[in-house]
Amino acid sequence: MAAPLTFDAYSVQWLRERALKPRTREGYEHLIRCYLRPLLGPMILGSITPRVVRTWWAKLPADKPTVRARSYALLKAVMNTALADELIDSNPCRIRGGANTPRAREIRPATLEELEVIVESMPDRLRALVLLCAWCALRSGEVLALRRKDVDVATGTVQVVRALSWVGGEPIVGTPKSAAGTRVVSIPPHILPAVAHHLDTMTTPAADALLFPGRDGVSHLQPSTMHRHWRMAREAAGRPDLRVHDLRHTGATMAARAGATLAELQERLGHSSVNAALRYQHAARGRDQEIAAALSAMARTPGH
Structure with missing residues (x-):
């Protein structure tokens, strides 16, 4: 035995x-x-x-x-x-609510004005990174793994198929967080010129060239380097509380305000379930008065 x-x-x-x-x-x-x-x-x-x-x-x-x-x-x-595996007769973990994590801190999205200051305060080679994190609601690990061939300026899309993480001080490139994370995201037209400029001036011609490499142009950008610049940029915008990941929340909130449905948010954000996108729907509640006014405008328009 x-x-x-x-x-x-x-x-x-x-x-x-x-x-x-x-x-x-x-x-x-x-x-x-x-x-x-x-x-x-x-x-x-x-x-x-x-x-x-x-x-x-x-x-x-x-x-x-x-x-x-x-x-x-x-x-x-x-x-x-x-x-x-029949090694025990019952699970001894019976503490009610033991696995419940504390309620996440309330995230205050960046305003358009704050976002503009942050972008302007970042080094030229990292400005497009902020734009893609915010306006495309990408995870920072997804953006840092992007290559030239993942961005199509002609169609205005970015293909998310990889994600970068750091384990034990070493860069690991794998797939996105979940299967739903592999997706194609439309780039808002107003930031396309900045993305195209970055490709033309900050990225080498090779299809596999990283969009946001380290100083040597080949290796992955060190987290310490990115966060050093990020801290200075957020301070300039008066938002010392804002994390890089909060740009994703900002982008999701803006998409909700633009009228994205739960299913559309789920697809754009690469979430595995609609429930994960629910947190951003509160942003649409603030538009209730705007919606009411728009309904009245429809009623006053001939033909309605």
Whole structure:
């Protein structure tokens, strides 16, 4: 008979058998190493009872609610697999709401004026990056993986097929966050000249040339370099709270205000479900008076 598995041994096996994106795998390894293994690692799977889980949960840092939620969710997932493997009789993770993450901070989209200041304050070679993140609602990792051949100025589209992430200080190019993330996004006509200018002056002629490389023109742009310039640009716009990722929220909000439906937002943003796009629909609520006025204008127009 095989010796009973410890949580440590089983978690290693669990990770090895999963097809995870490098960044996700790195995150899981960190949670297991820092928050699950110290108490649960040496324990036999079958000895991890609901009481043990509650004790472990109580010892997690109360000032890190997101870490607690993610650690609990990971433990529950591992133990669910152990249950399916018939290594335990039931899942001991029974803390109500244990995996619920804290409510995300309220994101205030950049105004058009703030966005203009940010673009002007960035180095020439990074201005189109801000424009694509904002007006096309692309993730920064998607933009940083773009090549010349991914952008078609003639049709006014950008093809999103790759995403860049940094794992252990090394650049990893993979697929977008989900299958829905692979998409073609229409570029708003008013920023096409800036995108074309970037291609003409900042990008080498090769089809595989990165749109936003590092200083050597070949390697991937270092996050520290991008964020150094970003911090100065957002300060110039009076928005020290604005993150690069918030440009995506800004673009999604503007698309909602332009009248995009939930399905259209889902497709443009590369979300796997309509629910993920719901958060941007609140932006359309502020247009209710405009809609009411437009309805009255229709009523006053002959033929309506």
